Amino acid sequence: MLPLSGERSDAKGIVCQKSDSGYTLRGTSTLKRGFAHMLKNGVVMDVTNVEQAQIAEEAGAVSVMVLDKLPSDVRKAGGVARTASIRIIEEIMNSVTIPVMAKCRIGHVYEARVLEETDVDMIDESEVLTPADEHHHIWKWDFTTPFVNGARSLSEALRRIEEGAAMIRTKGEPGTGNVAEAVTHIKKVNDELRAIKSIYDSGDNQDLVRMAREFKVSYDIVEETAKLGRLPVVNFAAGGIATPADAAYLMSLGCDGIFVGSGIFNADDAKERARSIVLATTFWNEPEKVKEAQKMIDERQSMLGLDVKTLELRMQDRGGSA
Amino acid sequence: MSLNVGILAIQGDVQENILSTQTALKELGIEGTVNGVTTPEEISNLDGLIIPGGESTTIGQLSLVNSSLKKIKEKIENGMPVLGICAGMIMLSKTADDRVIGKTDQPLLEFLDIKIERNSFGRQKDSFEADISMDLIDIPKFNGVFIRAPSVTETGSDVEVLSKFNEKIIAVKKGNVIGTSFHPELTYDVSLHKYFVNLVKQVK
Numbered sequence: 001m002l003p004l005s006g007e008r009s010d011a012k013g014i015v016c017q018k019s020d021s022g023y024t025l026r027g028t029s030t031l032k033r034g035f036a037h038m039l040k041n042g043v044v045m046d047v048t049n050v051e052q053a054q055i056a057e058e059a060g061a062v063s064v065m066v067l068d069k070l071p072s073d074v075r076k077a078g079g080v081a082r083t084a085s086i087r088i089i090e091e092i093m094n095s096v097t098i099p100v101m102a103k104c105r106i107g108h109v110y111e112a113r114v115l116e117e118t119d120v121d122m123i124d125e126s127e128v129l130t131p132a133d134e135h136h137h138i139w140k141w142d143f144t145t146p147f148v149n150g151a152r153s154l155s156e157a158l159r160r161i162e163e164g165a166a167m168i169r170t171k172g173e174p175g176t177g178n179v180a181e182a183v184t185h186i187k188k189v190n191d192e193l194r195a196i197k198s199i200y201d202s203g204d205n206q207d208l209v210r211m212a213r214e215f216k217v218s219y220d221i222v223e224e225t226a227k228l229g230r231l232p233v234v235n236f237a238a239g240g241i242a243t244p245a246d247a248a249y250l251m252s253l254g255c256d257g258i259f260v261g262s263g264i265f266n267a268d269d270a271k272e273r274a275r276s277i278v279l280a281t282t283f284w285n286e287p288e289k290v291k292e293a294q295k296m297i298d299e300r301q302s303m304l305g306l307d308v309k310t311l312e313l314r315m316q317d318r319g320g321s322a
Numbered sequence: 323m324s325l326n327v328g329i330l331a332i333q334g335d336v337q338e339n340i341l342s343t344q345t346a347l348k349e350l351g352i353e354g355t356v357n358g359v360t361t362p363e364e365i366s367n368l369d370g371l372i373i374p375g376g377e378s379t380t381i382g383q384l385s386l387v388n389s390s391l392k393k394i395k396e397k398i399e400n401g402m403p404v405l406g407i408c409a410g411m412i413m414l415s416k417t418a419d420d421r422v423i424g425k426t427d428q429p430l431l432e433f434l435d436i437k438i439e440r441n442s443f444g445r446q447k448d449s450f451e452a453d454i455s456m457d458l459i460d461i462p463k464f465n466g467v468f469i470r471a472p473s474v475t476e477t478g479s480d481v482e483v484l485s486k487f488n489e490k491i492i493a494v495k496k497g498n499v500i501g502t503s504f505h506p507e508l509t510y511d512v513s514l515h516k517y518f519v520n521l522v523k524q525v526k
Contacts, residue, residue: 021487024450031449034335034469034508038375038409041333060384062333062377097420097440098377099470121446121470144447282332282384283360 006033006224006232011141011164027144032166035099035122035146036234039063039167039257043247043278044101044236046070046261048084052270053092053100059274060282063099063121065259066092071128071175072262072303075313081129083111086118093119101148106319107133116145122167124148127318128174128261135322140164150238152185152316154192155215157231159322162217168231170255171316172239175262177305179240179250181316186237186253193229200226230254239316242267242302244280244293251284268301324353325522328368330394331358332384334376334409338507339515343372346515352523362393370403370522373410375469375505378418378440381409382429391429398433403498403521405514411494411501412438412472434496435478442473442490442503454504456484456493461513466492466504473503498525 006029007014013027025031042062047053053064068084069077083104093100099121104111106125111132115123125138127150137160140147146166151157157168170189172182199207200223212222224232237250238259247258258281267273276296283289308314325347329339336358343356359365371394373381385391398404406414414431418438426440443450446469454466466487474491477483484493484500492503498521506514 019452019488022453024452026448026450028451030451030467030508031446031469034467034505035446035449037335037338037508038377038469040335040337040376041331042377042380057379060380062380093445094422097423097426098379099446116447119445119447146446278380278384279387283388 006161008141008164013142013144015144029166032146033233036148036167039236040234041282042257043281044257044259045264045274046259047092047265049088050091050095052265053096055271055274057096057098059271060278061098061274062257063101064092064096065101065103065124067103067128070262070266071315072177072266073175074128075175083108083115083129086114089115089118089120103129105129106131107136107138109138112138112143116143120145122146122148126150127171127315131318137163137319137322150316152188152320154189154196154225155217156320157189157235158215158217158221158225161231161233162221165233167234167236169236169238169259172237172241173308173311174239174315176240176308176311177242177263177266177303178308179242179246181308182237182239182241182250183253186250186255189231190254193225193231196222196226197229240305241277242305243297244276244290247277248280248284248290251281257281262303266303267297269297272296323526324355325369325519325526326367327354327356327370327372327519327522328359328365329356330371330373330381330385330390330410331360332376332390333380335374335407335505335507339372339374339407342507342512342515343519346512346519349512350516350519352519354519360390361388362390365390365393365397368397368402369526370518371397371405372518373404373406373413374507375408375410378409378412379426379428382413386429391431395431395433398431398499401498401525403518403525404500405518406499406501407505407507408469408471408503411503412440414499414501418472433499434494434501435481436474436494436501437476438472439475440472441470443468443471446470452487454485454487454492456514458482458484459495459517461517464506464513465509465511467508468492468504471503474501
């Protein structure tokens with residue numbers, strides 16, 4: 001079982017209230033990480049309006065992520081990308097029953113506060129938007145609403161978890177329709193997990209201390225992760241997923257689920273594509289079903305991919321060193 | 323005699339329920355295996371099934387795709403014990419409305435004569451932990467973990483109410499079928515899983 005404790009005694013996001021049937025606690029680590037558990041083996045889809053959110057829900061998405069523009073359009077538009085319009089987020093919250101997430105800029109504490117007040121179910125502190133603070137991420141323990149963060153390596157993931165992230169998504173390169181970067185980063189995290197697990201199994205605590213220093217995190221979280229042999233929170237794959245086969249491949253690498261950004265609503269067959277990616281994610285272990293899913297889409301209608309080497313803007317690098 | 327308990331592994335909190343059930347079997351000294359199940363064939367061999375928490379719209383639609391929904395229905399009608407947690411309880415119900423959206427058109431098993439209000443306590447920020455009790459099944463104190471939890475707003479005459487919190491019904495039972503709004507797999511207390519395993523053993 002993934003550990004649900006990991007609580008900080010100074011977490012300001014925890015709220016204790018008296019009710020008729022006794023005390024209730026909100027914003028605990030169990031509730032935040034537990035929320036992410038309920039998304040496991042599912043697909044979270046980027047949407048920009050009510051119509052897309054309803055297509056996502058009907059296709060079987062476990063949640064929708066509201067943006068002002070899809071990542072590929074953010075890339076085209078340039079300029080500063082900020083959190084989505086609150087009015088649109090509220091419209092979507094009032095039209096689907098599945099959880100609604102929204103993105104805030106890295107380090108932008110008040111975009112996050114605004115999203116928490118809006119009552120979104122999870123906040124994505126995301127590199128798809130223009131970072132507001134080059135040196136700090138949000139101290140997420142101050143919030144009652146859970147956060148998800150991106151990571152390209154184990155050290156990045158553990159730093160985000162220590163800041164209070166309840167869920168991690170391994171970064172790809174958003175808005176490219178190219179799954180290569182997502183694959184690279186998941187494999188990197190997996191390799192690093194194997195490495196610290198073997199150090200843990202060998203009983204060499206000194207080497208674990210060395211890893212903690214290298215990762216710039218506490219010894220405790222390194223030890224906990226090494227013992228588990230996986231991240232202590234739910235871990236999804238994201239960035240560049242465009243087809244059912246992409247989704248199934250990432251699931252096979254050990255991810256708990258999938259975020260799809262531009263891949264669905266920038267394709268010409270959004271409905272079928274949404275459905276087929278959900279099917280492939282659920283039944284990734286059955287190649288025959290993945291084939292059936294892949295058959296539902298037409299490659300000529302897939303979004304045109306981008307070669308990551310030619311990109312001027314690498315979103316994945318944002319916030320990575322902090 | 324070894325028990326074969328399955329966790330419906332379409333989507334959601336599957337692994338945690340496998341571990342809680344394994345722990346329950348071990349503490350009770352009962353022999354048995356616990357596996358994630360998805361296909362009608364796997365379901366047909368089960369002595370008991372847990373439908374875990376997750377998104378009920380997703381679990382419903384996808385279990386319809388490979389006809390596991392039909393198989394589960396058949397097994398329940400033949401007396402197989404089922405524990406439905408959160409989304410799982412929604413799946414077992416006859417009608418499910420959303421607190422904000424109202425009527426939803428989602429595939430359900432329609433076994434428990436109950437009406438569900440989805441997201442009854444609010445959105446994720448309102449998710450909470452609290453002590454609850456289920457005296458009818460000898461669990462006087464339990465840490466209830468409620469995540470965007472549903473509640474039961476109406477019950478038919480054959481449905482027993484196991485627990486309430488702030489006047490809302492949060493656990494029900496009809497024969498060998500139990501539904502809860504909260505997540506027993508997200509605590510280290512396995513007493514509800516133990517109660518369920520005992521039920522599976524009695525029926526077998």
